Amino acid sequence: xxxxxxxxxxxxxxxxxKKSLKCEQHMGxxxxxxxxxxxxxxxxxMFVYSYEKLSINESVPSRFSPECPNSSLLNLHLHALQPExxxxxxxxxxxxxxxxxxxxxxxxxxxxxx
Amino acid sequence: SQQGEEDPQALSIQEGExxxxxxxxxxxxxxxxxxxxxxxxxxxxxILIRSNEREKHSGRLRVTLxxxxxxxxxxxxxxxxxxxxxxFCATDDITGTASKLxxxxxxxxxxxx
Numbered sequence: 001x002x003x004x005x006x007x008x009x010x011x012x013x014x015x016x017x018k019k020s021l022k023c024e025q026h027m028g029x030x031x032x033x034x035x036x037x038x039x040x041x042x043x044x045x046m047f048v049y050s051y052e053k054l055s056i057n058e059s060v061p062s063r064f065s066p067e068c069p070n071s072s073l074l075n076l077h078l079h080a081l082q083p084e085x086x087x088x089x090x091x092x093x094x095x096x097x098x099x100x101x102x103x104x105x106x107x108x109x110x111x112x113x114x
Numbered sequence: 115s116q117q118g119e120e121d122p123q124a125l126s127i128q129e130g131e132x133x134x135x136x137x138x139x140x141x142x143x144x145x146x147x148x149x150x151x152x153x154x155x156x157x158x159x160x161i162l163i164r165s166n167e168r169e170k171h172s173g174r175l176r177v178t179l180x181x182x183x184x185x186x187x188x189x190x191x192x193x194x195x196x197x198x199x200x201x202f203c204a205t206d207d208i209t210g211t212a213s214k215l216x217x218x219x220x221x222x223x224x225x226x227x
Contacts (some may be wrong), residue, residue, distance in 0.1 A: 004156075031213060042202055042217035043157070055212035088154060097213045102147050102159035 002027060006091050006106035014114055015081060021109045023074040023091030032074040033103070034066060035090040043090055049074060050096050081113045118203050118218025126224040133190045135221040137203030138183075144206045146179055147215070148188050151200045160188075160201075193225045 004025045013019050023032065031050050035043035048056035049068040063085075065077040074091055088110050094103040118139040127133055139146070145164045149157040163170045163179045163186070170177045176189040186203055203218040 033215070037154075039154070042220050045214060045216065048212045048214060050212045056209065056214060090156065092157075092215075094213065096211065097144075097208055100145075100162055100164070102162050103157075103215055104159065105149075105157040107156040108154075 002104065004091055004093055004104050004106035006089075006109050008109055009107065010110050010112075012112045012114060013078065013081065015083070017081075018077070018079045020078065021076040021089055021091075021111075023076075023093075023106055024072055025093040025104070026072055027093060027104065028071075029093035029095055029104070030071055031094045031096045032068060033092040033094075034074070034076050035092065037088040037090060037108075039087075047076075078111075081111075083113050086111055086113045118205060118216070120201075120203060120218040120221050122221060123219070124222045124224070126226065127193055129193060129195055129225055129227050131193055133193050133197070133223055133225070135188045135201055135203075135223070137186045137188070137218050139186075139203075139205050139218070140184065141205075141207070143181075144208050144213075146177075146186050147204045147206060148175075148177060148186075149202045149204060149217075151202065151220075152198075157202065162206075190223075193223075195225050195227055198223060198225045 034046040037043040046060045047066045052068045067075040088108045090108045091106045092103045118137045147162045148160045151157045161172045174191045179186045202220045
């Protein structure tokens with residue numbers, strides 16, 4: 001299995017809602033990432049998990065809360081989001097320190113905050 | 115903050131022609147990678163070049179890296195309509211025990227029949 005699976009593919013939520021984005025991989029990768037991408041812009045790193053521990057937080061607002069329950073799963077919990085948080089959220093995985101193999105990305109969750 | 119700047123921002127060519135995209139970055143890197151993204155969906159890893167390599171080939175792709183100029187280029191030969199996509203360079207930096215991939219601004223490639 002060489003895929004990263006993200007659910008849901010689309011999500012519309014109100015500013016008072018709580019929702020979660022899910023990401024799963026079965027490639028044995030021990031590093032997982034969340035990226036945010038606005039339209040016509042490059043992806044921007046949000047969080048890095050290495051061996052299930054949060055290694056990098058790129059000063060992301062606390063209304064985004066990541067969780068890595070095990071080596072295959074990565075969640076992003078959303079609460080009290082703003083309309084400007086509407087974006088494509090991408091999950092990726094890789095070997096720790098990536099090596100020569102690059103990152104594997106999921107297809108993303110397109111989030112709309114209303 | 116963005117690590118790389120790419121040019122051109124947009125490129126339109128005809129099928130069969132070659133496409134060249136350039137990337138410049140600012141700090142030292144572990145490796146540099148190129149990704150393709152179709153219609154705002156997931157990114158697909160194309161090729162990785164390590165900091166001690168100067169050129170690498172994969173099928174119709176050729177990547178060069180000049181660490182003294184902090185620049186890289188991606189050449190797609192004999193382009194096809196299916197190559198229409200956005201292409202991003204990304205620099206891989208190791209911070210402690212984690213790897214951090216930072217993307218350039220991207221080039222939108224349009225290949226017409």
